[in-house]
Amino acid sequence: MESSLILVAGGILMGLGAIGSGVGIGILGGKYLEGVARQPELQPMLLTQLFISLALVDAVPIIAVGISLYMIFAL
């Protein structure tokens, strides 16, 4: 019973984390394309900034995935 509850909790943790950051990364990529279309000569600089903010947004769901995998396999 308890282990199946942990499985459900891990699934919710991964899924809900992915929803928010999915929307966030979608907006981020769209804005990046808009910026590049407007000023193509800024593309290398924008790409660096994109990667930095991508990793910042990415951290939240990835931490959730790490914690839920830890809950499922190590607890």
Place this chain on the structure above:
Amino acid sequence: MATEYETSADYIQHHLTNLTYGRFPEGHWGFAHGQEDINAMGFWAINVDTMFWSLSLGLVFLAIFSWAAKKAKPGVPGGLQNFCEYAVEFVENNVAQVFGTRPNPIIGPLSLTILIWVFLMNLMDLVPVDWIPHAAALAGIPYMKVVSTTDPNATLGMSISVFLLVLYYNFKIKGPIAFGKALVTHPVPHWSMYWFNFILEMVDMLAKPLSHGLRLFGNLYAGEMIFILIALLPFYAQWLLSLPWAIFHILIICLQAFVFMILTIVYLTQAHETEEH
């Protein structure tokens, strides 16, 4: 590859367990045999495999770069010298872009070390998950976790070291009084809200090293976990899934090393900003 394990959960458990040396509750020291021993050891334990791989990869980084620096000659550089020069220039550009030209002897070497060291530790993720643990098992070592950055002790250790440096520079550059003032006056500059500002700043302070370390750990842990899950499949399916994931993982490996370095530079830059904003 899961033949010598009872279930797939056992296989995953085995691959996620560190080789831990520590003090048993009865008082003697020794290697842990399984998760129960590690839990019983509590604080007085050290992950030997994490220490071994991270330290030896750090030595590899130092050896490669100092060898290339000693051998460097004018004219057209060779392959290794090219790579080292590219890495140094890359770090230099990033530091100059974010940190500016303030005099600081530590930030450049620190950033270069973090970039290459984290990159090398992440790179061990691309070694097939069974090679080194299996070889170690044949040599009589029960557990071997090769990727140091999938151990939160290693990543949080690095991020807390960076955090200590940030505190040091806050005290050195701003001085204790200005630093204390920045802690209580920042979002709402009114004396009746100082306690609120202080709570906000404390949360910010604690969240920085925590998210800094957990970001690297989480990315690599999730990646390693997917490699392990692929290794559980029948052999004809492994190549099909492992190859695309490994190619995608190259991006994550470089990106996480880069982000860890950039965030180090950003946090140190914040510690150096004396003007009000």
